[in-house]
Every structure is written in structure tokens, then in C-alpha cells.
Amino acid sequence: MPNNWIVLKFGGTSVSTRxxxxxxxxxxxxxxxxxxxxxxxxxxxxxxxxxxxxDGLLEAAMQExxxxxxxxxxxRHQQLADELGVDIGLLDEEFRELERVATGVALTQExxxxxxxxxxxxxxxxxxxxxxxxxxxxWQDVRELLDSEDEPHATPARHYLSARCGYACDETLPGKLSxxxxxxxxxxxxDPKGDTVLLGRGGSDTSAAYxxxxxxxxxxxxxxxVRGMYTADxxxxxxxxxxxxxxxxxxxxxxxxxxxxxHPRCLPPVARYGIPLHIFNTGEPxxxxxxxxxxxxDEGRVKALSTKSRVTLVSLESQKMWQQVGFLxxxxxxxxxxxLSIDLVATSETNxxxxxxxxxxxxxxxxxxxxxxxxxxxxxxxxRASVRITSGCSSVSLIGNRIRSLLHRLGPALELFxxxxxxxxxxxxxxxxxxxxxxSEQAPRLMSSLHALLFSGAEDDPLFGPAWKKPAEKHxxxxxxRRRGDLLKLGGLPLYVYDKPTLADNVARLQKMTAIKRLYYxxxxxxxxxxxxxxxxxxxxxxxxxxxxxxxxxxxxxSANLLYTPNFASRDDYExxxxxxxxxxxxxxEPLELWPDLFRGRELFLRLDPGQGKGHHKHVRTAxxxxxxxxxxxxxxxxxxxxxxxxxxxxxxxxHRGSGILEPEPWSDTALFLADCAERFGGTVRVLDLxxxxxxxxxxxxxxLSLLALDEVLTRFSSARPGYELWLxxxxxxxxxxxxxxxxxxxxxxxxxxxxxxxxxxxxxxxRPALYGAHHxxxxxxxxGEPNAILADVVGPICESADVLGHDxxxxxxxxxxxxxxxxxxxxxRAMSSHYNLREPAAxxxxx
Numbered sequence: 001m002p003n004n005w006i007v008l009k010f011g012g013t014s015v016s017t018r019x020x021x022x023x024x025x026x027x028x029x030x031x032x033x034x035x036x037x038x039x040x041x042x043x044x045x046x047x048x049x050x051x052x053x054x055d056g057l058l059e060a061a062m063q064e065x066x067x068x069x070x071x072x073x074x075x076r077h078q079q080l081a082d083e084l085g086v087d088i089g090l091l092d093e094e095f096r097e098l099e100r101v102a103t104g105v106a107l108t109q110e111x112x113x114x115x116x117x118x119x120x121x122x123x124x125x126x127x128x129x130x131x132x133x134x135x136x137x138x139w140q141d142v143r144e145l146l147d148s149e150d151e152p153h154a155t156p157a158r159h160y161l162s163a164r165c166g167y168a169c170d171e172t173l174p175g176k177l178s179x180x181x182x183x184x185x186x187x188x189x190x191d192p193k194g195d196t197v198l199l200g201r202g203g204s205d206t207s208a209a210y211x212x213x214x215x216x217x218x219x220x221x222x223x224x225x226v227r228g229m230y231t232a233d234x235x236x237x238x239x240x241x242x243x244x245x246x247x248x249x250x251x252x253x254x255x256x257x258x259x260x261x262x263h264p265r266c267l268p269p270v271a272r273y274g275i276p277l278h279i280f281n282t283g284e285p286x287x288x289x290x291x292x293x294x295x296x297x298d299e300g301r302v303k304a305l306s307t308k309s310r311v312t313l314v315s316l317e318s319q320k321m322w323q324q325v326g327f328l329x330x331x332x333x334x335x336x337x338x339x340l341s342i343d344l345v346a347t348s349e350t351n352x353x354x355x356x357x358x359x360x361x362x363x364x365x366x367x368x369x370x371x372x373x374x375x376x377x378x379x380x381x382x383x384r385a386s387v388r389i390t391s392g393c394s395s396v397s398l399i400g401n402r403i404r405s406l407l408h409r410l411g412p413a414l415e416l417f418x419x420x421x422x423x424x425x426x427x428x429x430x431x432x433x434x435x436x437x438x439x440s441e442q443a444p445r446l447m448s449s450l451h452a453l454l455f456s457g458a459e460d461d462p463l464f465g466p467a468w469k470k471p472a473e474k475h476x477x478x479x480x481x482r483r484r485g486d487l488l489k490l491g492g493l494p495l496y497v498y499d500k501p502t503l504a505d506n507v508a509r510l511q512k513m514t515a516i517k518r519l520y521y522x523x524x525x526x527x528x529x530x531x532x533x534x535x536x537x538x539x540x541x542x543x544x545x546x547x548x549x550x551x552x553x554x555x556x557x558x559s560a561n562l563l564y565t566p567n568f569a570s571r572d573d574y575e576x577x578x579x580x581x582x583x584x585x586x587x588x589x590e591p592l593e594l595w596p597d598l599f600r601g602r603e604l605f606l607r608l609d610p611g612q613g614k615g616h617h618k619h620v621r622t623a624x625x626x627x628x629x630x631x632x633x634x635x636x637x638x639x640x641x642x643x644x645x646x647x648x649x650x651x652x653x654x655x656h657r658g659s660g661i662l663e664p665e666p667w668s669d670t671a672l673f674l675a676d677c678a679e680r681f682g683g684t685v686r687v688l689d690l691x692x693x694x695x696x697x698x699x700x701x702x703x704x705l706s707l708l709a710l711d712e713v714l715t716r717f718s719s720a721r722p723g724y725e726l727w728l729x730x731x732x733x734x735x736x737x738x739x740x741x742x743x744x745x746x747x748x749x750x751x752x753x754x755x756x757x758x759x760x761x762x763x764x765x766x767x768r769p770a771l772y773g774a775h776h777x778x779x780x781x782x783x784x785g786e787p788n789a790i791l792a793d794v795v796g797p798i799c800e801s802a803d804v805l806g807h808d809x810x811x812x813x814x815x816x817x818x819x820x821x822x823x824x825x826x827x828x829x830r831a832m833s834s835h836y837n838l839r840e841p842a843a844x845x846x847x848x
């Protein structure tokens with residue numbers, strides 16, 4: 001077939017506004033000039049977030065709330081139609097279809113994967129009908145171009161929601177596409193019976209690849225919101241570098257092991273026919289991207305890191321498998337019978353452990369049924385067999401050609417796993433990846449540390465393009481940029497500097513929340529006396545965890561409400577709380593047994609463990625079976641008996657899941673958990689203390705937790721479960737963004753092609769990067785606004801290899817004497833500082 005077709009695929013963010021569609025028009029014009037002899041097939045996703053709304057439509061229909069979802073969908077597309085200047089009436093039949101299905105589900109109170117596919121496919125039809133009208137190009141129903149294949153043993157969910165299509169070249173297909181430019185849908189196909197099927201979430205990439213192969217395209221272009229594939233996910237590793245070129249097999253490994261830019265299924269079709277796949281950024285149409293094509297070299301090197309979350313491990317331990325012919329075939333047959341696709345595999349004489357990809361849909365109860373079948377398979381003559389299912393894992397993979405040839409050079413990288421629990425480790429038979437499976441909360445820190453170790457100093461490597469950067473329009477001027485002149489006049493560096501107007505703004509934002517009746521500042525975040533005086537003047541209470549914090553709070557804010565939540569405390573600690581009139585919270589039952597006279601007849605709060613923690617690192621997850629905090633729900637009956645015997649009245653319940661949480665739902669979940677527990681105390685509980693942990697954006701332009709969204713979910717809770725006061729204990733949220741650390745450059749050192757910028761203080765002043773792998777923005781305040789010229793690790797003077805404040809930071813040409821600013825340092829900076837190496841930590845000052 002003549003190669004006179006180009007296929008362009010655009011994702012949800014690329015089709016959601018008029019500006020985005022204008023970009024598409026410009027890209028089509030650019031390609032028409034570059035390839036005047038070619039026709040163009042454009043494949044589009046649904047408008048951003050619409051697939052999520054459609055996914056929830058059927059559940060809403062079960063509760064007869066589908067009309068409000070339909071109204072939101074219609075409103076969203078009406079807005080886009082108005083922007084594009086096209087008639088919304090083009091979508092009438094699509095909305096009628098959605099209403100018919102939703103009404104039927106509301107009446108029958110059931111739905112099937114077949115119905116779900118019909119509903120979710122509508123998003124692509126809605127967006128492409130509007131887009132074709134705006135661009136003035138031909139519209140094509142993709143179900144006339146792509147047919148799914150029947151898969152033996154496929155469950156209904158897999159058949160309809162994660163279908164696969166054939167992609168053999170079809171010489172008749174271009175005849176159905178006679179226009180110069182044709183616009184069609186991604187994500188959607190039809191099965192042999194003519195039913196609508198889906199290609200799995202993110203399947204628009206796959207649709208485009210199938211179509212490129214079937215029409216014999218010259219090239220496939222994936223247009224998205226990043227420039228291409230990177231050495232790591234730039235959302236979590238901001239110094240990740242663009243990969244200019246990859247082999248098909250390397251790109252396949254990256255996509256399969258968690259890279260989000262490409263769907264894993266989109267590569268085999270283009271690899272089979274040698275069709276180059278280009279990845280470009282819709283917002284920067286002329287910027288370089290990634291090209292995926294046949295291998296140009298077989299050089300052994302690590303080219304990228306990837307991580308995949310929601311990994312489930314299934315392990316069978318059985319003596320029966322040793323030297324038994326066909327045992328593995330029978331074992332894998334169990335997974336086939338339950339429609340489960342295996343990802344990683346590790347075996348020994350008596351154990352097989354496999355991983356399941358969390359992106360694949362699971363039938364309800366599938367894992368329980370699998371466990372029962374595997375247990376029966378593995379039982380020996382003594383009926384012994386052990387099946388273990390481990391959820392909440394993530395895989396971390398090193399990707400590149402000839403990984404085995406690099407093992408002798410990977411020693412330092414493997415040392416990073418020394419303190420982690422490794423559930424599984426595999427080295428691909430294709431020699432393209434080395435993968436470990438760890439607890440999910442460890443993956444981000446490991447990715448950051450591995451990237452710094454493996455890719456530092458690669459500035460001039462022709463394989464790597466520029467580092468990822470956020471679009472300029474997201475930048476909002478910070479307080480320290482506005483006050484740069486004031487900061488540079490300060491002496492006494494190193495110095496923590498806090499901005500009072502920012503503190504006031506943070507307090508005001510929290511006090512606007514109507515669902516929260518009382519705020520307590522968690523002093524441990526920053527016990528600076530000037531900050532405590534200011535918060536006290538704003539009517540904020542104080543949450544304390546030690547007698548020292550109690551006494552400082554009472555001394556500086558005499559009338560402030562005090563909340564006291566000690567942990568594994570002594571009798572003297574508890575007495576200190578009662579003496580200053582604090583509301584004491586008990587997080588263990590043993591103090592009642594040890595010192596009953598101290599607690600008899602008092603009013604107390606109880607700290608309960610909700611059973612599952614959250615947070616950006618395992619050290620800040622404060623709930624769950626591995627956490628030392630809180631009373632387990634299973635102990636509540638015992639607690640009530642002990643409390644009744646001592647005449648103790650429980651007036652509040654408290655729970656804290658962890659820190660750095662960016663979604664509002666964990667707080668509403670906590671409120672529901674506490675409200676359910678409160679019912680066991682005979683109506684005495686009036687306060688539900690939801691703890692703190694409100695997430696803060698760590699990188700410039702990042703958004704923290706939306707207080708508006710949090711207030712909405714908690715207001716809904718209060719409407720459904722009235723009668724409780726909701727309290728919050730924010731710490732870092734109040735002070736982190738208000739503080740910076742200023743430090744002067746001592747030396748700039750070159751070593752084996754790597755640059756180190758050494759400053760006068762380090763982990764003795766700010767230990768969070770070493771302890772948590774925390775990211776803090778670092779800028780050269782002296783040369784703010786000058787172009788970046790170096791890629792450097794910013795290090796301190798402490799005699800520890802971990803004394804690194806930031807890896808691979810882009811800075812202007814930096815000299816001894818320059819002042820560096822470390823941002824978002826107002827929380828757990830000075831509070832956790834030390835005199836390690838007998839070096840004084842940074843001092844503090846508050847700017848009015």
C-alpha cells in the first residue's frame with residue numbers, strides 16, 4: 001500500500017477548549033505544508049474529565065440521580081459548542097442515547113458491561129461531532145473501521161471494556177476515507193456481533209495505532225500535554241529529561257511498566273509495520289518530541305525509570321510443585337479461568353509469585369475465587385498450601401537495552417533498596433528491564449533517588465533532550481519574589497525567614513470553611529514564638545503533643561484553646577495537660593490501667609485508628625496496623641467498659657491518617673468512620689476531630705489541597721450526619737509556604753562532569769530531603785531571573801552523603817557568595833533541625 005496517510009491522535013486536554021481546537025487546526029495546516037501529498041486521519045478522545053462523568057452515570061442511575069449527571073454533561077458540551085460556534089443540536093441523538101440507557105438502568109436497577117461500553121463510548125462521539133463541525137472536515141464512525149477480536153476465556157467486562165482489535169493491513173480501508181482530512185474517535189470499536197466495545201481506559205492511543213497499521217500510514221503522531229517520553233514521570237521527578245529517540249521494544253517496556261504517555265497496546269501495531277511513532281506537545285507544536293522507531297544502537301544503558309501503582313501480588317507456596325510436570329500450566333490456567341492477566345512472574349522450587357496489573361478490570365470476587373482455586377491446586381497430601389494476596393504495591397523498573405550487561409554498574413542503585421521491603425524482583429527475559437515491587441508509598445522517593453543517581457550529569461548526552469518544565473502560564477508570583485529586595489538585605493545567614501502576610505492569608509482561607517467549627521495549629525510544624533503569638537491573635541487554638549509545647553502555647557497565648565494529644569506518654573505528661581486546662585486526647589487504653597486515679601471522672605477525647613493511613617511517605621502515615629498511633633476499632637467495646645468503670649465521659653473522637661494528602665475524600669471518610677464509632681458512646685460525643693495533613697504544593701505552580709472541595713465534602717457530611725462539631729488540626733498547611741531558608745554559596749565544584757553547589761548549611765537545618773526524599777524548590781536569589789546555565793546538586797557542609805538539599809537543580813551561573821533560597825520551608829525545617837557536626841542550624845526571623 002502507498003504510504004500516503006498520516007494519523008494524528010489528540011487526547012482529552014487537546015480537545016477541551018476552542019484554543020485547543022485552534023491548535024489542532026494549526027497542526028493540520030503545518031502537516032499539509034510538510035506532507036502535501038498525504039491525507040490525514042485525526043483520532044480524538046473525549047473532552048477532559050467527561051469519561052469519568054460517564055463512568056459514574058450508571059451508578060448515579062441506580063440512585064435515580066442520573067439527570068444531574070446528564071445536565072452537567074450537556075452543560076459542559078454546550079459551553080464547548082458555544083466557544084467553537086457550532087450547533088449543540090449536533091449532539092441531540094447522543095444525549096438521547098445516554099438518557100435512554102440511564103433511564104433503563106434506573107428502572108431495572110442493574111447494568112452490564114455491554115451497557116457500560118455503550119455509555120462510555122459517547123464521550124468520543126460528542127467531542128468529535130463538535131470538532132468535525134468546527135474544523136469543517138469529514139466525520140467518520142470508527143466502528144466502521146475497527147472490529148474487535150473474540151478472546152477465549154474473556155469475561156464480559158474484558159470483552160466489552162478492554163477489547164483488542166486486529167491490525168493487519170487492509171487495502172480496502174483507505175477507500176472508505178476519501179476526504180483530505182477525516183476525523184474519527186479513539187477508544188471505541190465494535191465486536192463481531194456489532195456491539196460497541198471499548199479498548200480500555202487510555203485506549204485512544206491504541207485506536208490510532210490500529211488504524212495506522214490497517215491503512216499503512218507513513219507515520220503516527222500522538223499529541224498530548226507533554227513533549228514526549230521522559231527518563232521518569234516528570235510530575236514526580238521534575239528534573240526528568242526528554243528521551244529524543246527510543247526503540248519500539250524500549251518504548252513498549254516503558255509503557256507496560258507504568259509510563260503514562262503511551263498506552264502499552266499501541267506499540268505492537270506500529271512496530272509490526274515499521275511505522276515511526278512521534279510524540280508531540282499540543283501546546284508547543286514546533287518543539288522537539290520523542291520518536292519511536294527501529295533500534296539505532298544496541299548499546300547497553302539505562303534510559304528511563306518507570307513506576308506502576310495499584311499492583312497486586314499473588315503468591316502460592318506449596319511443596320507439591322517441586323518436580324511436578326505441568327504444575328505451572330495448571331497454575332496459570334487458574335488465572336486464565338478467572339480472566340486475570342499476569343504481568344510479572346518469579347518462581348522457585350516451592351513458590352510462584354505473580355503480579356496483576358491494577359489497570360485491568362476485575363470481576364467482583366475474582367481474587368477470592370482465585371485464592372480458593374490456588375489453595376486447592378497447591379494442597380499436598382497433608383492439605384498444606386499457602387496463598388498470599390498482597391495489595392497496595394507499586395513496581396519500580398529500570399528500562400533499557402541489555403540490562404544484564406549493566407548489572408556490575410548498578411550496585412549503587414540497588415543499595416537504595418536496602419531499607420525497603422522488596423516483595424518481588426524480576427529481570428526481564430527480553431533483557432529490557434529490571435523491576436522490583438515495593439510498598440506503594442515508597443515508590444516516589446525511590447524514583448527520585450534512582451533518577452538522581454542514574455541520570456545526573458547527563459547534560460550533553462545526545463539521547464536526552466531538555467528537562468521537563470511546567471507551562472509558564474501556571475506560574476504565580478510568590479511572596480519571596482515580591483520581597484526579593486528585603487530578603488537580600490538580611491544578614492545573619494543561614495536564616496529561616498517567615499512572611500506574616502502569607503501566614504495571615506493561610507489562616508483566613510481556613511477560617512472561611514463553614515464546615516469547620518474550630519481550628520487548632522499543630523505546634524510541632526513550627527514552634528516559633530512570633531508565629532505562635534500571631535496565630536493566637538487570630539483566634540486559632542493550639543494542638544500540642546508534649547509538655548514543652550503546652551507550656552509555650554499557654555505562655556504566649558494565655559486564652560487560647562489547647563488540644564493535647566500525647567503518644568506513649570508518662571503520667572507526668574498527662575498531668576501537665578490537665579494542669580493547663582487542655583482538652584486531653586487518649587490514644588491508648590493502657591494509661592487507664594496504669595493510672596486510673598488520674599483519669600477517673602474526667603472528660604476525654606479518644607484517638608482512634610481508622611485502619612488505613614495516607615501520606616507522601618511512610619514516615620508520615622499515622623494510621624493502619626503498622627502505625628503506633630491510635631486505638632483500634634476492635635478495642636472499642638473494651639474501651640467503653642473501662643471508661644464506664646472510671647466514670648469517664650467521651651466528648652470527642654479524633655483520627656489522623658497522615659500528612660501531605662491532596663484529595664478531600666480522606667477527611668470525609670474519617671468523619672464517617674468517627675461518626676459510626678461515636679454511636680457506641682451513648683450520645684456523649686459532640687466533636688469529631690479530623691486531624692491535619694492538608695497537602696501543600698511542593699513545586700512552583702503546584703496546587704495544594706483545594707479547601708473549597710474539602711469544605712464541600714465536609715458540608716455534605718454534616719448535612720447527612722448532623723449533631724457533630726468538626727475540628728481540624730492543620731500544621732504544615734499554615735506555615736510551609738510562608739517560610740524560606742536563605743543560605744550562602746560556599747563553593748562550586750566540578751567532579752567527573754558533575755557540578756556541586758555547596759552552601760553553608762545543610763541537613764542540620766533542613767533534614768526533610770534526606771529523611772523523606774522531600775522536594776523543595778531552590779533558586780539563586782542573587783541572580784533571580786537570569787537564564788539557567790548549570791545542572792547541579794545543592795549540598796551542605798555536613799559530613800554525610802545524604803546531605804543533599806536538591807538533586808539536579810537548574811541554576812544560573814552560580815558563584816561563591818550568591819544567596820540561594822529554599823522554598824516551602826516554613827514547616828518541619830527549624831523544628832527538626834539539630835547541631836549535628838556541632839554546626840549551628842539556621843536562625844529565624846519573621847517579616848511583617
